[in-house]
Amino acid sequence: MPAATSATADPQRPEAKPRRRVGRPAAAVLDQDGITSAALQLIRKSGYDGFTMAALARTLNVAPSALYNHVSSKRDVLVLVQDHLTSFVDVSAFEAEPWDRAVRDWAWSYRDVFSKHTPLIPVIAVLPVTDAPKTLAMYEAVSAGFSRAGFPPERIVSAIVALESFIFGSAYDVTAPADIFDSGSMAASTPNFTAAVDRLAEQRFERPADVAFSLGLEALIAGFDALRT
Known part of the structure; x- marks a missing residue:
């Protein structure tokens, strides 16, 4: 009869290491930079209409509950995105350059940043700036520049809004098709417009979008300059 197998472990045999659990880690590693990057990726791929918290969680490969540990709502994510993009807008000229040159540099930089993210413009254009430190820092720099240049304080915000309206519209123009103004079979009945095109x-x-932006921006700067004291 064979000897019974001992239940006692062999002292010469090393203990087997516990096997690593297969699957998603118990706690996903998330931070605001990662959430912002994933949100931009999702919006570029699916547009703003395809941007939901559930879709963002899938993009990050986490459960929605993990996402909500870092942001409380879709608006919070949009504030992160807004702040991220605004941080690339150059406002440095307001510290040292003449007012008109500073406005010009800021506006061109602002347009170029958002021309790469046009799906976000309708959202960000009406998004409150509360709790957006980089966005508020941009507005502070621009407002300070306007104030130092003698612009009436009660007109500063309105001037910024007017410039932003022009900047955001011009950002769309950067990505417009080259034949956007082709009158086609109506050319004969629109001779002045067709000739201008x-x-x-x-x-x-020169790129038509740049020509139009320069023309409009210089007109705005000249008009605002007349309001300075």
């Missing part, structure tokens, strides 16, 4: 197309050394 043709003349613009002849200016091959």
